Amino acid sequence: QGQVVQSGAEVAKPGASVKVPCKASGYTFTGYYIHWVRQAPGEGLEWMGWLNPNSGDTHYAQKFQGRVSMTRDTSISAAYMELSRLQSDDTAMYYCARDIHIVAAAVTTGAFDIWGQGTRVTVSS
Amino acid sequence: SSELTQDPAVSVALGQTVTITCQGASLRRFYANWYQQKPGQAPLLVIYDKNNRPSGIPDRFSGSTSGYTASLTITGAQAEDEADYYCNSRDSSNDHRVVFGGGTKLTVL
Numbered sequence: 001q002g003q004v005v006q007s008g009a010e011v012a013k014p015g016a017s018v019k020v021p022c023k024a025s026g027y028t029f030t031g032y033y034i035h036w037v038r039q040a041p042g043e044g045l046e047w048m049g050w051l052n053p054n055s056g057d058t059h060y061a062q063k064f065q066g067r068v069s070m071t072r073d074t075s076i077s078a079a080y081m082e083l084s085r086l087q088s089d090d091t092a093m094y095y096c097a098r099d100i101h102i103v104a105a106a107v108t109t110g111a112f113d114i115w116g117q118g119t120r121v122t123v124s125s
Numbered sequence: 126s127s128e129l130t131q132d133p134a135v136s137v138a139l140g141q142t143v144t145i146t147c148q149g150a151s152l153r154r155f156y157a158n159w160y161q162q163k164p165g166q167a168p169l170l171v172i173y174d175k176n177n178r179p180s181g182i183p184d185r186f187s188g189s190t191s192g193y194t195a196s197l198t199i200t201g202a203q204a205e206d207e208a209d210y211y212c213n214s215r216d217s218s219n220d221h222r223v224v225f226g227g228g229t230k231l232t233v234l
Contacts, residue, residue: 035223037168045160045168045211047223059221095167100179110213110223111158111173118167 002027004034004096006116012123017084020119022096029077030054033099033108036070036081038092039118046092047110051079054103086123093118129212129226136232137202145229147195147212155215157195159188162209162228171210172197199231207233 005023012018022034036048049060051070058070069082079096097112129149137143147157156175160168170179172188175195185200195214199206210229216222 044228045225047225061222100173108223109156109174110215111170113170113179115167
């Protein structure tokens with residue numbers, strides 16, 4: 001079935017960057033898109049972008065363009081989301097999630113079947 | 126980006142049927158997916174590509190779409206169905222992107 005595992009928490013200062021890891025196991029890492037979704041305290045889900053672990057291609061939500069970078073290390077089946085120029089409103093739970101469709105389908109429908117437990121990022125001076 | 130609109134809160138009596146809706150222009154072109162999220166947990170996919178259930182999801186959950194509105198129906202709601210529910214779909218303004226609805230808090234009375 002597979003799983004994706006995330007680290008527990010990160011703390012960063014305003015203006016700094018944070019890099020959140022997501023380690024996949026139990027399935028072919030390069031076969032499925034990885035998406036990043038965040039959730040501010042008490043708020044809804046917000047899609048940030050996707051990574052094609054096979055090609056390294058990415059696509060980001062307009063809101064995060066220029067400030068987010070999604071990368072991968074296929075040798076260890078890990079994906080990373082780096083967010084720069086952090087502000088207090090970036091304080092949120094950050095989830096990685098696997099797309100239910102294979103990358104060969106060349107499109108996501110937004111269906112994410114495996115989620116990490118989330119990484120809590122706190123931006124505070 | 127496109128928007129998906131959900132009612133903030135819905136309630137249902139135990140054992141009754143409830144429908145949660147999601148409205149948006151993207152739903153004319155693209156499938157809706159539905160997620161259940163309980164406090165302190167990651168979201169769980171309950172319906173994908175309009176009306177498919179991942180393995181392990183009870184068949185009391187079903188999905189449909191009509192025009193600009195997607196619906197999640199729970200037939201015979203159980204106490205454990207009390208949760209937040211989110212819809213999402215591809216973004217009609219850029220179909221490489223994904224957009225989420227604001228979420229509906231379901232209370233089972």
